[in-house]
Amino acid sequence: DQHKLQAIIAHSKEYGFVFPSSEIYDGLGAVYDYGQYGAQLKKNIRDYWWKSMTQLQENIVGIDAAIFMHPTTWKASGHVDNFSDPMIDNKDSKKRYRVDHLLEARADKLEEEGKADAARLLIGKMEQLLSADDLPGLKTLILEEGIVCPLSGTANWTDVRQFNLMFSTQLGSVAGEAGEIYLRPETAQGIFVNFLNVQKTGRMKIPFGIAQTGKAFRNEIVARQFIFRMREFEQMEMQFFVRPGTELDWYAHWKETRMQWHRSLGIPEDKLQFHDHAKLAHYANAAVDIEYNFPIGFKEVEGIHSRTDYDLRRHQEFSGKKIQYFDPEINKNYIPYVVETSVGLDRTFMMVLSEAYAEEEVATADPAKKDTRTLLKLPPRLSPVKLAVLPLVKKDGLPEIARTLMDECKQQFHCIYEEKDSIGKRYRRQDAIGTPFCVTIDHQTREDQTVTIRYRDSLQQDRLPISMISQLVQDAIR
Numbered sequence: 208d209q210h211k212l213q214a215i216i217a218h219s220k221e222y223g224f225v226f227p228s229s230e231i232y233d234g235l236g237a238v239y240d241y242g243q244y245g246a247q248l249k250k251n252i253r254d255y256w257w258k259s260m261t262q263l264q265e266n267i268v269g270i271d272a273a274i275f276m277h278p279t280t281w282k283a284s285g286h287v288d289n290f291s292d293p294m295i296d297n298k299d300s301k302k303r304y305r306v307d308h309l310l311e312a313r314a315d316k317l318e319e320e321g322k323a324d325a326a327r328l329l330i331g332k333m334e335q336l337l338s339a340d341d342l343p344g345l346k347t348l349i350l351e352e353g354i355v356c357p358l359s360g361t362a363n364w365t366d367v368r369q370f371n372l373m374f375s376t377q378l379g380s381v382a383g384e385a386g387e388i389y390l391r392p393e394t395a396q397g398i399f400v401n402f403l404n405v406q407k408t409g410r411m412k413i414p415f416g417i418a419q420t421g422k423a424f425r426n427e428i429v430a431r432q433f434i435f436r437m438r439e440f441e442q443m444e445m446q447f448f449v450r451p452g453t454e455l456d457w458y459a460h461w462k463e464t465r466m467q468w469h470r471s472l473g474i475p476e477d478k479l480q481f482h483d484h485a486k487l488a489h490y491a492n493a494a495v496d497i498e499y500n501f502p503i504g505f506k507e508v509e510g511i512h513s514r515t516d517y518d519l520r521r522h523q524e525f526s527g528k529k530i531q532y533f534d535p536e537i538n539k540n541y542i543p544y545v546v547e548t549s550v551g552l553d554r555t556f557m558m559v560l561s562e563a564y565a566e567e568e569v570a571t572a573d574p575a576k577k578d579t580r581t582l583l584k585l586p587p588r589l590s591p592v593k594l595a596v597l598p599l600v601k602k603d604g605l606p607e608i609a610r611t612l613m614d615e616c617k618q619q620f621h622c623i624y625e626e627k628d629s630i631g632k633r634y635r636r637q638d639a640i641g642t643p644f645c646v647t648i649d650h651q652t653r654e655d656q657t658v659t660i661r662y663r664d665s666l667q668q669d670r671l672p673i674s675m676i677s678q679l680v681q682d683a684i685r
């Protein structure tokens with residue numbers, strides 16, 4: 208539903224969640240900035256993940272590795288040789304496309320025309336050719352389907368070629384290949400190269416995990432999908448190290464645990480699904496995606512991969528350092544196997560926002576008239592602002608009472624003070640940024656120390672002692 212996606216993009220911009228990067232210069236492709244409420248929502252999601260994956264897991268610890276890594280890291284990981292996508296250029300427009308995007312767009316079109324079987328057949332063929340790395344076959348398929356460049360309108364295509372997705376830059380003053388380093392395309396490798404450091408200093412016993420969150424960079428050739436596919440994005444990854452032979456049990460465990468986590472964000476079961484990989488990456492012996500039903504359809508939010516001992520073994524080989532674990536229970540040395548959970552923070556943000564965004568009809572004072580309100584039904588623990596404190600008028604001592612409540616509450620959680628505009632307008636603004644509670648201080652407050660609390664989703668209003676507010680909000684966001 209493109210309409211809903213457009214509404215969410217516009218809402219994100221209007222209310223300070225997400226802006227195109229360097230917008231005054233007309234933006235930068237597939238790069239975005241998070242605004243005042245977006246940054247807070249993103250932090251709340253990250254903190255929630257961090258708590259679930261470290262604090263609540265006694266055998267998982269968190270680290271924060273650098274974005275820059277020794278260039279040999281990416282030879283060992285396979286990214287220099289394998290981290291590429293098949294692309295094709297149109298000779299007339301000089302525009303480059305990802306082959307899978309062109310073919311998927313064609314399949315969507317077929318589906319729209321009611322040719323669902325043909326669409327399914329096309330996707331099946333494409334997946335087969337992709338997994339066989341059959342570049343000439345992909346070109347033939349594009350020509351057979353009569354796919355033209357949306358810009359030039361011609362089918363004057365080059366051959367299909369592989370393009371590496373890593374960004375490179377120069378380290379220090381060393382120019383040329385010697386000084387060339389990459390911006391990390393995933394955070395996982397920072398965990399693998401620190402396996403021994405953490406295992407030894409933390410006296411960790413297998414099975415155990417290492418988690419981290421941080422930026423990753425990929426030179427994606429993009430279709431316009433907002434923050435779904437960015438060139439600079441953030442990952443939240445956990446590598447779980449296990450005894451060889453037990454990996455598929457742990458894989459099943461993390462698959463369920465991570466699905467449960469997404470549900471705990473308030474995402475309904477029928478909008479989440481597993482998608483088994485048709486093609487396994489070079490490092491994996493099992494892999495599954497968790498997909499959410501975005502306004503653009505079911506798409507990947509998280510990947511769970513059984514990576515075997517591929518990464519640690521390769522780092523042992525390329526570094527010449529022994530990367531092994533002595534397992535006292537079976538009296539043996541081995542290279543641990545790894546089960547990885549890898550979720551995109553920006554995609555989770557987009558999922559949470561898509562689920563929360565709603566336009567509702569509401570009654571007005573005039574029974575003949577209806578009004579709509581736009582709101583974000585965010586889970587209170589994720590809302591950027593938890594409580595809005597609103598004096599009914601800017602006089603009669605009401606702002607002073609409101610300030611006292613603010614001072615008490617802001618020590619505990621994020622709140623906002625607003626005295627401008629009518630109370631109705633102020634409520635609407637809070638609905639739009641997803642604030643679960645609004646408290647209004649009026650003249651009665653001066654007499655009996657009670658306030659009106661208004662609940663975002665139900666629109667219900669209650670009269671409560673002002674002394675109860677802070678605790679009520681804290682209970683709701685716990």
Ligand code: ATP
Pocket residue numbers: 393425427434435436437438440441442507508509510549550551552553554
């Ligand atoms: P896709 O097939 O969508 O390109 P991927 O399978 O390459 O994704 P992984 O390498 O498994 O993705 O990365 C793990 C997670 O990182 C993904 O599930 C996704 O949430 C996130 N991610 C990957 N690439 C991007 C991107 N370009 N923009 C935003 N998030 C991304």
